[in-house]
Amino acid sequence: MEFAELIKTPRADNVALHRPFYPAVEGTLCLTGHHLIFSSRRQDNAEELWLLHSNIDSIEKRFVGSLGTIIIKCKDLRIIQLDIPGMEECLNIASSIEALSTLDSVTLMYPFFYRPMFEIVEDGWRSFLPDQEFELLSSVTDEWRLSCINKEFSVCPSYPPVVIVPKSIDDEALRKVAMFRHGSRFPVLSYYHKKNGMVMMRSSQPLTGTNGRRCKEDEKLINATLRPGKRGYIIDTRSLNVAQQARAKGGGFEQEAHYPQWRRIHKCIERFNILQESLIKLVEACNDQSHNMDRWLSKLEASNWLTHIKEILTAACLAAQCIDREGASVLVHGTEGTDSTLQVTSLAQIILDPRCRTIRGFESLVVREWLQAGHPFQQRCAQSAYSNSKQKWEAPVFLLFLDCVWQILRQFPCSFEFNEQFLIMLFEHAYASQFGTFLGNNENERFKLKLPQKTMSLWSWVNRSEELSKFQNPLFEANSLVIWPSVAPQSLQLWEGVFLRWNRPSKFLDEAQEEMISIIRYNKELQAKVNALRRQLAEMETDGRMQENL
């Protein structure tokens, strides 16, 4: 298929661009296969706006006489308005944008066409390999092994080719366990807590069904992670009620009788359309232009977004608490183990593991606990808050995770190497990107799409010093401790950087950020100067002494 077929009108002049907090700009609009490009005609200060078609969530058109107006709502939550003279042009452009922003073939997406303009220092596709992770683990414990059981994605389609499992469990047993778990997602290692040797594992629900099936190998596998005489915790991310209902569909939960050393805790984390609706309501509240404070607060409340944040954080704190405080191992799962499970396991690691609070460590966490663990990014991030179509698979699961990280970052502003911008960047790229990183729903699909060969990794771009400097938190001081966030409502706030990003003036806050950076930079400069002088003095004194001795 040629993109040109979809572009009915490639160019329109005298278009006016409206954005909140900016004066309207007049210029030329161009459509290409992957971008909507607007450039102002002013020669002196030409301004260009490049918008990926895949970033467009929905489009509305309106006419007043022959002046057409297109309102473009983006997945990054921005809303722009284009006034296009000429009804036909406007209709053509609108339908072209609509077609181009809803391409259904992945291989037509921009990452397959994008050619980087920067020098590739490090191939991001090879930056975070499971072998490296396992090597780190092997240096502290020998109780685990790397299993290649899923090499051809034959056992579990949503798992990566290699996984870390207890050493005492062989591949044969794993195969049996896989039959007993939803989507074959058998329990694998998620995190090893060096401080006390406790672990966090994740899986999907066991297929106990109504007649209480059991699987000896499954029991053996998870018991293999327990210390003698110790108990473990199973954190089920569904309410007891939901988990019980799942039995009717063949799913279920671990019965006490068969897992006597485990204590099961149910934490209700919502999924799918409930989350998607929550996002839609929240964004609607944030865009509400009414003058009424009560309405704002009640809409914020009704969206339930912060309730979801609180639930997810609480479950993650609980998992972390079990590991660090109770000295117990933990198994986390919900139904499929691809959504709420990953929110909990990844947030718990941020709380527990200082490495995850560095830029590199956080990237590694996203790769391990989201991409390799099989979070279906393509399904979940197909649409954002302005979607009209009610498709079943969209859900802002990853955005909720990033929001939770932001909440912890806000409570511990000096403990993270990255800043808020880093999280916002990840949100943007998960929904629309020139990089292939978030395409596909699991490693299996990515392998089939040959993404590493055909597209550029986000990490190749981010991990260059030019980009990294934008994402570094000037306040960062390595903090080797476990950080316990507060989950009280008073401590949780709306993530303005994402949700009010386009409808609040940010100039003064940006200035504060700059001021902060310059205070710290000046301090570092002085430190360097003082150290240099000290050295110089020391040298001169030694010289002097030597001369004296001579």
Next chain:
Amino acid sequence: VENVRLLDRLSSRKAALGTLYLTATHVIFVENGSEARKETWVLHSQISSIEKQATTATGCPLLIRCKNFQVIQLVIPQERDCHDVYISLIRLARPVKYEELYCFSFNPKLDKEEREQGWKLVDLTEEYNRMGVPNNYWQISDVNRDYGVCDSYPTEVYVPKSATAHIIVGSSKFRSRRRFPALSYYCKDNNASICRSSQPLSGFSARCLEDEQMLQAIRKANPGSDFLYVVDTRPKLNAMANRAAGKGYENEDNYSNIKFQFIGIENIHVMRNSLQKMLEVCELKSPSMSDFLWGLENSGWLKHIKAIMDAGIFIAKAVAEEGVSVLVHCSDGWDRTAQVCSVASLLLDPYYRTMKGFMVLIEKDWVSFGHKFNHRYGNLDGDPKEISPVIDQFIEGVWQLMEQFPCAFEFNERFLIHIQHHIYSCQFGNFLCNSQKERRELKIQERTYSLWAHLWKNRADYLNPLYRPDHSQTQGTLRPQMAPCNFLYKFWSGMYNRFEKGLHPRQSVTDYLMAVKEETQQLEEELEVLRERLMNLQKSQINDNKVKSKRQDRSKELGLSTSNNSLANTPQEYSNDLKSFPSRSPSQGDEEDSALILTQDNLKSSDPDLSANSDQESGVEDLSCRSPSGGGCLPSEDSGKDSDEAVFLA
């Protein structure tokens, strides 16, 4: 009383056993057993209510709510003791004479001269001079010199030059409590001014020639503008109801060239109830997000804050952008008017956003113009219906602005919190009584100390590290977003959940940056010293003498700077919503049990309510959560000897 248990609000499982003491000025709880004495001190004047709850098997619970939003829950074993404590506290918390208040016994060990200096720190005559008055349009009037015209006004009042004593007195007779229009702020760039008064006694048809002349004089004092805004800060309905009582608002037809405007800020009773409702939300034990947001909305608190701010923004705009003078009033002109005038001044003039300027602002718009501190904040036992968080709302408004303009204010959040605290503490004489007249009669300045001097002395603690006098945000008028940006107004947990340290960010950016700046300063000094020494050394090497002594110097220097380097790690807190962890085995978690204890080490502090350092540290620290380097102390931290596991409750 012995064997009293102090409960923690966030977790019923945590309680400290200790002894309760009542002194003439404080309630003191001293915890048993611990090596470092953990103490909680509460000034009687901070006590807002005491509630005796139903006796349980473990004892008799006593709930003390404080005006600085601290809530203390005690369980006293014997019902009789509890009753005695209750009765004593009720009496102690409600003094009937000013002389019973703490400021008359508080002695910060300053001599007479220092005290007098302290009172001179804020000088309103100087302030009006700074604004540019008296000048060709404005003069000081001595018409109120013996409080003869208006007993709630100051003796020195600034009025238009063309307003004769006859006009002033005439106008005062037509205004509630004789609070005639007087100057609050003058903008010397364009001659526009903000004046304030009470409502006119217009009823349905009454008019007063002198009052009309007075308003005209105000308008004429701003020759660049041909009209005057008259802003009534009440909801229209309230103002209309007042007409039936012979009061009301200005009729545009009777006054030449005024534009009349209502701005609906609710009255003190609505505000009192609103705060009450919001505090109930803050006090909820493990509320859900919905409980909290719904309660916040239902309290209406943020709506009221926004109304006040919008009024201030309107006036600042009129003065700065339109160059039009404004007369502001409400009913008596001492609550809403004070709020709105001071917000507008703060927006207009960068001086009021400095530490000194902010003190001056409170002195000008609140203290001198007879804001009834005693009645509003219940310093003496009085009518509970007179109590209302009027200045609290202003202080919160300032905080909301600080959130929107992080570089615009010289002071930080702590400064606001401490001012709020001392408005209620009665430890300093500044906010006693209801008017200047009463304060002079009581000889406050001779018998008590000034808060401003105390804050000024400790100003290093109150600095906003992001403030720079030459920064663009510190120049000119602040222009916050007006409606519909409701989301700009946020719940202030730093104030209303001030004592629940567990709810706040565990690392403070402000403290961190302050420490960095302090270190920067030391580095600058050291750099100077090093440069000098280098020069000397270069000289001396030529002369080849006395190298050794310098080497010793240098090692001293190095020692000093390493201690400066250990500034980063603010203590963290282990705290979790234990309610949400139903499965915790009870045998474990002793660490947390001992973690949250209300204490304050007051023995070494002469200022028992607010030792700034312990206030800023989020005290609770888990042994396992300690920086392995052991360098987790800010240079300014003085709580080293306090236990690792204590939360500091001022």
